[in-house]
Amino acid sequence: MSETLYTPLPNRAVIRVSGADRIDFLQGLVSNNVEKISAEHSGYGALLTPQGKFLFDFFMYQQDDNSLLIDCEGGERAENLFKKLRMYKLRAKVELTNISAEYDVFAVFGDNAVASLALPQQAGATAPFGNGIKTVDPRLAAMGARVLVPHGEEPALAGIGASQSTPDAYHALRVRLGLPNGSEELEVDKAILLENGFEELNGVDFKKGCYMGQELTARTKYRGLVRKRLLPIEIDGPTPEIGSVIMNEDREAGTIKSIHGTAGLAMIRLERIADGGALQAGDATITVNVPDWVQLPATE
Structure with missing residues (x-):
């Protein structure tokens, strides 16, 4: 796959977690170390049942000094994750907002995907992309990159020299690499x-x-x-x-x-x-x- 491709991932949602306790709040829930999420590094993790069984998986990004973004499965799955997080919020100084209508999630894949975004070949490496975020897939660099941009900023992806593809092509590569897609x-x-x-x-x-x-x-x-x-x-x-x-x-x-x-x-x-x-x-x-x-x- 020598050509660099990009595709929207329409079945994704974006939840913002903001407030003074955002790190501690997620740290007690998520399987990965939320303290390592920064402007230069994004992460992947899961929310489990108390018995250790899978509920949700998602990507985590730093939006700014007061907010993290969660890139998760969309639709009813996103609604259920939002409700679950809100249930555990209790008195934590945290604000949860479903901002899926404001952001679009894209995958950039192919042999030159990471280089086309001027990112190092390192899983989770992150940098700004216009008014959004670009990151090497935190699971596996061979999967390429993920890009979150405000709704309507898709044309910026054409500027990296990538051709538009389809979610089907992305998922065909994903399963050949062995990466799960949530539920x-x-x-x-x-x-x-x-x-x-x-x-x-x-x-x-x-x-x-x-x-x-x-x-x-x-x-x-x-x-x-x-x-x-x-x-x-x-x-x-x-x-x-x-x-x-x-x-x-x-x-x-x-x-x-x-x-x-x-x-x-x-x-x-x-x-x-x-x-x-x-x-x-x-x-x-x-x-x-x-x-x-x-x-x-x-x-x-």
């Missing part, structure tokens, strides 16, 4: 962060101190409890349905979570790919690809 692949109230790559994708800080759901996340890591992982798949043959079971001969090897073209993401039982054998989902042959950023545990 599209992560089951709400059930998914576990470390099975979905959050440690390697800079979504968890194990040194930051307490946050909601920390105990299960830490126990999963230090007791080596990861036995399955969300991994990219290639599909050869009739496209199976999302949710289809992947079989290794007569044994269940995983479940398809999403499909974009001939690629997708599936939750794979690691022992089923370690012992070889052809994988099938219906009449389709499934090939599991392990990205170089994924660190798989040793299997017995």
Whole structure:
């Protein structure tokens, strides 16, 4: 993919968190270290249940000296996140505002995406972009960059030498790289962060101190409890349905979570790919690809 492309991500929302207690407020809730968010560095993290199960994932940016921006799933998911944050606000000096109507979220991707924005090839590296923000994808620099601009400032993206693309092209690259897209692949109230790559994708800080759901996340890591992982798949043959079971001969090897073209993401039982054998989902042959950023545990 030599051409630099950009696309709007219409299914995103933006929530502003402002006020004197904004850092401490989010720090006690989010899986990553909010204190590291600055004008030069953005982050990725998740809000979990008290039992450590996935609720929401999002990107975090510093808007100014008094405000952070949360780039999250849109629609009802954004409304539910806003309500959840408001529920935990209590007496904290924090103001929450859904400013989705004011901002647009774009992805810039392709081999020269980061260079076209004059950013270093470092996940989370951030700088101003006109009246908005540009950042190397905080999960993985190979995904390119994200740009938040006030509504109506999209023409500025053409000035970086990028061609307009589509969300479908962005998601096809995303699944081939193995990156989850919130509730599209992560089951709400059930998914576990470390099975979905959050440690390697800079979504968890194990040194930051307490946050909601920390105990299960830490126990999963230090007791080596990861036995399955969300991994990219290639599909050869009739496209199976999302949710289809992947079989290794007569044994269940995983479940398809999403499909974009001939690629997708599936939750794979690691022992089923370690012992070889052809994988099938219906009449389709499934090939599991392990990205170089994924660190798989040793299997017995």
